[in-house]
Amino acid sequence: MSLLDVENVTMQFGGLTAVKDFNLRLEKGEIVALIGPNGAGKTTAFNTITGVYKPTKGRITFKGKNITGLRPDQITRLGIARTFQNIRLFKDLSVLDNVLIANHVHIKSNFMEAVLKLPGYRKEERAMRQKSLMLLEKVGLADLKDEKSNSLPYGKQRRLEIARALATDPTVLLLDEPAAGMNPKEAEDLTHFIRQIRDEYNLTIFMIEHHMDVVMEISQRIYVLDYGVTIAHGSPVEIQNNQRVIEAYLGVEENA
Amino acid sequence: MNKKRNAILTIISILLLALFLVYANNFLDIYVVRILNVCAIYTILGLSLNLVNGFTGLFSLGHAGFMAVGAYTTALLTMSPAVKKQIFYMAPLIKPLDAITLPFPAALIAGGVLAALAAYIIGAPTLRLKGDYLAIATLGFGEIIRVIFTNTQNITNGALGLKGIPATTNLWWSFGTAAFTLVVLMSLINSSYGRALKAIREDEIAAESMGVSLFFHKNLSFIIGAFFAGIGGGLLGNLLGTIDPKQFNFLFTFNILLIVVLGGMGSFTGTIISAFIITIANEVLRFLDESIDLGFIVFNGKLGLRAVVFSALLMVVVLFYSQGLMGTSEFSWDRLFDKSRWGRIFQRKPLEKGGTDQ
Numbered sequence: 188m189s190l191l192d193v194e195n196v197t198m199q200f201g202g203l204t205a206v207k208d209f210n211l212r213l214e215k216g217e218i219v220a221l222i223g224p225n226g227a228g229k230t231t232a233f234n235t236i237t238g239v240y241k242p243t244k245g246r247i248t249f250k251g252k253n254i255t256g257l258r259p260d261q262i263t264r265l266g267i268a269r270t271f272q273n274i275r276l277f278k279d280l281s282v283l284d285n286v287l288i289a290n291h292v293h294i295k296s297n298f299m300e301a302v303l304k305l306p307g308y309r310k311e312e313r314a315m316r317q318k319s320l321m322l323l324e325k326v327g328l329a330d331l332k333d334e335k336s337n338s339l340p341y342g343k344q345r346r347l348e349i350a351r352a353l354a355t356d357p358t359v360l361l362l363d364e365p366a367a368g369m370n371p372k373e374a375e376d377l378t379h380f381i382r383q384i385r386d387e388y389n390l391t392i393f394m395i396e397h398h399m400d401v402v403m404e405i406s407q408r409i410y411v412l413d414y415g416v417t418i419a420h421g422s423p424v425e426i427q428n429n430q431r432v433i434e435a436y437l438g439v440e441e442n443a
Numbered sequence: 444m445n446k447k448r449n450a451i452l453t454i455i456s457i458l459l460l461a462l463f464l465v466y467a468n469n470f471l472d473i474y475v476v477r478i479l480n481v482c483a484i485y486t487i488l489g490l491s492l493n494l495v496n497g498f499t500g501l502f503s504l505g506h507a508g509f510m511a512v513g514a515y516t517t518a519l520l521t522m523s524p525a526v527k528k529q530i531f532y533m534a535p536l537i538k539p540l541d542a543i544t545l546p547f548p549a550a551l552i553a554g555g556v557l558a559a560l561a562a563y564i565i566g567a568p569t570l571r572l573k574g575d576y577l578a579i580a581t582l583g584f585g586e587i588i589r590v591i592f593t594n595t596q597n598i599t600n601g602a603l604g605l606k607g608i609p610a611t612t613n614l615w616w617s618f619g620t621a622a623f624t625l626v627v628l629m630s631l632i633n634s635s636y637g638r639a640l641k642a643i644r645e646d647e648i649a650a651e652s653m654g655v656s657l658f659f660h661k662n663l664s665f666i667i668g669a670f671f672a673g674i675g676g677g678l679l680g681n682l683l684g685t686i687d688p689k690q691f692n693f694l695f696t697f698n699i700l701l702i703v704v705l706g707g708m709g710s711f712t713g714t715i716i717s718a719f720i721i722t723i724a725n726e727v728l729r730f731l732d733e734s735i736d737l738g739f740i741v742f743n744g745k746l747g748l749r750a751v752v753f754s755a756l757l758m759v760v761v762l763f764y765s766q767g768l769m770g771t772s773e774f775s776w777d778r779l780f781d782k783s784r785w786g787r788i789f790q791r792k793p794l795e796k797g798g799t800d801q
Contacts, residue, residue, distance in 0.1 A: 237652060263654035271652075277645035279771060280638075288642045291635045292654025298663060301634035302627060312635065355654050 188251055190215050190391055191236070191267075191359055196245030198228070198235050198415075205231040207415045209245070211393075213359060218385060218392045220402045222426075223412035224435060229395045230272055232412065233361055236393075237269050238262040250358070264292050268357035270348040272364045272395070278337035282328055282347060285336050286319040289354035322350045325384075341368060346380075353388060360384075362394035366401045374398050378405050403427070411435065449776040464614045476614060477682070482722045483617035484678050487624045489702040489714040491671035494628055496700070497708035497771075498637070499664040500644030502574060504696050505565065505581030506672050508588035511691035512561050513554035513673025514680035515592065515599055518608040520550035521681060526607040533603065534596040547611045551620075551677045558673025559666045561588070566665040570658070573647075585696060592688040604687025605680070612682035620678060621715075624671050629711060631667065640664050644709075694750075701757050706768050713769030721753070728752055 193211035197204065206228040213219060221229050235242045238259040247255045254262055268289075277285050294301075296308040323329045326346040331339065336347060345365060352360060365381070366374045378401050385392055396402045402409065403423045411419040411426060413435040419426055426432055467476055488510065495503045519527075519540055527536050535541065545553065569580040592599045599605070631637050639660050642650035651657050680686045702721050706713030731748040734741060760767060772778070 239648065239652070258656070259648075259651040260654045260656045263652060269652055271649065275646050275649035275652075277642050277649065279645060280641060284638055284641075287635070288638045288650070288655065289653040291639045291642075294635050296635075298631070298634070298636045301636050302630045304630060304634070308634070315635065351653060 192248040194246045196235055196242045198231050198240055199243045205415050213391050213393055215391055218406050220406035220409045221395045222402055227412040228415040229412055233363055263355050266358035268352035268355045269361040270352050270363055274344050274348055276336040276344055281333050282336050283332040286322055286351050286354045287315055289351045290315040292355050322353055326350045359391045364395050366396055366398040374401050452776050468614050478726055480617045480682050482719045483621040484675050485722050486621045486715050486718040487671055487675035488699045489718045490624050490628055490711055491668045492699050493703045493714045495664055495668040496703055498632055499640045502578040503581040504578050505585040506699055507691040507695040508585035509558040509669040509672035510676030511588050512558040513676030514686050516554035516557045517550045517677030518605050518680040520545040520553055521547055521609050530606050531600055537597050551674050554677035555670040555673040559670040562666045562669030566662045570661045589688045589691055606685045608681055608684050610684050612678045617678055704767055705760055707766055707770045709771035710769035710773055712774035713767055716768055
């Protein structure tokens, strides 16, 4: 049994089918990429897995449990975390607070204990802070912990988003265009970073990415979407030589 | 060292406030004491509305409804059976209520709990709405409460209102409750649950994806806000001595909203400062409603001119100073003694670090 199983998921918005019969299997420890031209439905596929959208049809199983139609917070609690294509940090809050909020999902004390600052809650709060600082250290933002998150430069905001996602203790991490807007050197660093966190936190990573260097370098398998349909699936080498993928990206040659 | 200094300053301030209250209680005239009471009660109402509007980002306008629930509950539970019999002459008060009299604190808590219950009932369906839609739904709820209270003759005495409510509220009750409210809400906001509320304000989608249950936390904020609004309403009823449904119309919510916006959405200390400013200004500007005789010319007073001043003030704040007095920061001794900060303010130098001044 796979860790995450997406079976025949279809997502329709009125008459528009954004994703059609999407199938995905993630095995533990894999890094898998989802690519496709703009508007192919990649982010929609993400949103159905994380519960932002409820799929019109199909079934999503995570660790053997049916999670179709659960709310995003319930899915996060089960161990699927994500980042966003257009960075969605808590802008007016500090860098540290951004990561602390993600710890809230596993809190055991109820709000009364938190208001009264009972010993059980204090202990939890201390542990949360320690863990958050460690994560910030990991992504190299520890010395910026008190800055407002929207005052960080773009690249650091991306890393903060990853730290925040890691703070929910995920098993599966979904990255939505983590290398967007990065230069080749930064993209290369990111590749190492993703491998590193995968090994360190025993993650399984599923990512949407446009940087082909990153995708080909890092992923074991690749899914290709075009107009909501999965047109190819295979290893990087297979995908690079797949005629339909080339057509989707470069267009079809007119034959007289 | 700063910590020690801050603790000492805090203790001194509290002692000074207590001394002032003793002085006010014994030597100031009833009119001033009453204004101080109203200041403290408006502080409670402002704090509770700020939790919902400022910290959780839920634009709720139903606060007057929760105050009404608290005010009526507390009043009905503290009035003596004889008084109740006397004022309910259109229709007698329903059974157990007509004989019950509870001590003031118990009645206050009962008012808060009932307001919280009302918030739970209204919150479950309406908190799915966002922005303006939530504002309209909660506004409607406030009006519904008012209409219900006008028409349930045998519980609320309808439009006649309640009279002869024991005037139990004094400076100790009002300021004590305000301090209690502040401590509880501050503690909540600085806890993990408070961070979750702020996350919802900043970005609902991101908050939900980070595992914050929107339904639970929005309801939590709404219910706690309503609880303190109910307690504030109870204090107000037992200060004024008479309440009727008309008092708790939308304008009341508007007044509290003005306090919150002026003080800064997301700043409790800002709310306290502006609650005092607004309440005192409301009394100082009373001359606007009366005729002004300048000797050579007489301006005829127009009833409601004060409201015009406050509306203009609100417009100015929203247009030019949308952060309010305090923005989202809180008062602290460190801030007060931070010389470089004052230097910056007076010399208009840009911030040194990080460019947070956007």
